[in-house]
Amino acid sequence: MPGGVVAEDLVKRFGSFVALKGVDFVAPEGRVTGLLGPNGAGKTTAIRILTTLLHPDGGRATVAGYDVVAQPQLVRSVIGLTGQYTAVDEDLTGRENLVLIGRLGRMAKRAAAERGAELLAVFGLSDAADRPLRTYSGGMRRRLDLAASLMFAPPVLFLDEPTTGLDPRSRLELWDVITELRQRGTTIVLTTQYLEEADHLTDTISVIDAGHIIAEGTADELKTKVGGDVLHLTLVERADTRRAAGALARAFGVPETELTVDLELGTVLVPVAAGSVALVEAVRTLDAASVHVADLGVRRPSLDDVFLSLTGHVAEELRPEAAAPRGRRTVVGG
Amino acid sequence: MTAVTTSTATVTPEARAALPPSRVLADIGLVAGRNLRKVARNTRLIVFSTIQPLMQLILFAYVFAAVAHVPGLNYKDFVVPAVLVQTMTFAAMGSGVGIANDMQTGMVDRFRSLPIARSAFLVGRTTSDSLRLGIQCVILIAAALIIGFRFHAGVPAAIGMGVVLVLFGMALTAFSAWVGLSVGDPETVQAAVFIPILPLIFTSSAFAPVSRLPGWMQPVARVNPITSAIDTARGLALGDGTLYRVSQTHLGTAAWHFALWWVLIVAVFTALAVRRYRLG
Numbered sequence: 001m002p003g004g005v006v007a008e009d010l011v012k013r014f015g016s017f018v019a020l021k022g023v024d025f026v027a028p029e030g031r032v033t034g035l036l037g038p039n040g041a042g043k044t045t046a047i048r049i050l051t052t053l054l055h056p057d058g059g060r061a062t063v064a065g066y067d068v069v070a071q072p073q074l075v076r077s078v079i080g081l082t083g084q085y086t087a088v089d090e091d092l093t094g095r096e097n098l099v100l101i102g103r104l105g106r107m108a109k110r111a112a113a114e115r116g117a118e119l120l121a122v123f124g125l126s127d128a129a130d131r132p133l134r135t136y137s138g139g140m141r142r143r144l145d146l147a148a149s150l151m152f153a154p155p156v157l158f159l160d161e162p163t164t165g166l167d168p169r170s171r172l173e174l175w176d177v178i179t180e181l182r183q184r185g186t187t188i189v190l191t192t193q194y195l196e197e198a199d200h201l202t203d204t205i206s207v208i209d210a211g212h213i214i215a216e217g218t219a220d221e222l223k224t225k226v227g228g229d230v231l232h233l234t235l236v237e238r239a240d241t242r243r244a245a246g247a248l249a250r251a252f253g254v255p256e257t258e259l260t261v262d263l264e265l266g267t268v269l270v271p272v273a274a275g276s277v278a279l280v281e282a283v284r285t286l287d288a289a290s291v292h293v294a295d296l297g298v299r300r301p302s303l304d305d306v307f308l309s310l311t312g313h314v315a316e317e318l319r320p321e322a323a324a325p326r327g328r329r330t331v332v333g334g
Numbered sequence: 335m336t337a338v339t340t341s342t343a344t345v346t347p348e349a350r351a352a353l354p355p356s357r358v359l360a361d362i363g364l365v366a367g368r369n370l371r372k373v374a375r376n377t378r379l380i381v382f383s384t385i386q387p388l389m390q391l392i393l394f395a396y397v398f399a400a401v402a403h404v405p406g407l408n409y410k411d412f413v414v415p416a417v418l419v420q421t422m423t424f425a426a427m428g429s430g431v432g433i434a435n436d437m438q439t440g441m442v443d444r445f446r447s448l449p450i451a452r453s454a455f456l457v458g459r460t461t462s463d464s465l466r467l468g469i470q471c472v473i474l475i476a477a478a479l480i481i482g483f484r485f486h487a488g489v490p491a492a493i494g495m496g497v498v499l500v501l502f503g504m505a506l507t508a509f510s511a512w513v514g515l516s517v518g519d520p521e522t523v524q525a526a527v528f529i530p531i532l533p534l535i536f537t538s539s540a541f542a543p544v545s546r547l548p549g550w551m552q553p554v555a556r557v558n559p560i561t562s563a564i565d566t567a568r569g570l571a572l573g574d575g576t577l578y579r580v581s582q583t584h585l586g587t588a589a590w591h592f593a594l595w596w597v598l599i600v601a602v603f604t605a606l607a608v609r610r611y612r613l614g
Binding site for chain 1: 345347348349350351353357361364365368371372375376438439440441443444445446447448449450454613
């Protein structure tokens, strides 16, 4: 797999703290591979080793066939990196930033200027091209940062939490760019704390926790590992919630404690073995109990469920500010 | 959105990774140019970093002259070379702050992940900072001449003094760069670099001849690198005879000490800074 990224048994220590405890990781050429994990799991450390910013203490890794320790200069000539912090110069204009990176990336002055203008247009920054970055919004900076990483069209692109801190619209725009890049054959390694993002963008996912890869596969495969489907029900009358839950528990022979019941929202979640069969059964049961149903459906478990079952803790995105309004209701949606 | 991946250049990875000397120089030039552009954009920084040494110059030349006295020499002529050395020292500390800033904003990572010469970031920084120091030096010498400072040893020696000042500042940028890379936070760097610098300035021949300093301080002052820079600058500005009269040191000795310190500072701190930069 010469074009992709291969890491074998990567180990990295910071003093007595072992950040990577033997990470095996493969990102096939031309695919988007997600590295998913909470803060401190080792995502960024892994990316820094793969992009030659950090020396591993053990193991080996190649990017596009080049060894990250023995041939770092060649690795650097085939990669683009967008880190967690927007690495663009505040005092320069958007255009100047791109031209500088392009020229440092071995482009002729003229070619760098043309490519810079092109990318500014692609990322909707043409109007702001000659303004210093101080006047840019967070989303604009992120886009410029990504544009800088794409200046010399690297065949391998590393995106370390590219959408952290972005507003929803900027996030969607970035998703489009990533999808486009994938279609054009760029190998992408993407780290994220957002399960939804990994689900949406990646071909395969490696879940990392506490310095270990704990699971690998497509989003679907990971979901299958967790088990069956989830039946979700929303009632018209919230008062019916408890009665509906009881009826469903009896119908599916599940103890009521395994149902997730939200009396305030009037929703019930039931773990079921086979979704489509369960749906028919549920309609009959609810009809017989004569409760009014606003919404009823079956879905695969979300990556949130996967993460919870693999790591034993909730994904990072739900911890800080998002935790308050959404609470523990991680299984809703998706 | 084809533009995202259509490369305008068809350069092979090997060609892009190659580092002939011309590329190394070009990379240094690009980094230095970027740093200078940043300086030029920060008009407030330019104004304040010019006003501050001017105020020091006036303070030392007029206020200190009223209380301090060096036999056989106008105190203004005595103190101006020292104020210039001090200014270069302080200005050189800006290097570390700039580098820490680049670390904090991710620019260092950006540069380190590009196929550029590993030396370009640090050498580019030293290059742009030396130019900045040179400009500052010229402005201050002009101001000193306006308030009555005079060179006593001719134009070539005066130019030599300017070169010594910038060289000294350049050596200290290596120290400052190492602190900047080690600490990584601009505000902390600012505080950290002055911990060794301030005592060195005040235990040097800057404001009084070494022979008039407290006895215990005199040996420290004699081996102090700042003394070597000040005495060399003074000798070039005032002539060897005057230098010997006020400090019992010949210009040759001072210059020799200065050269030794310069090589030592540059070698040690460049090695440390490069190591820091490589480790990331």
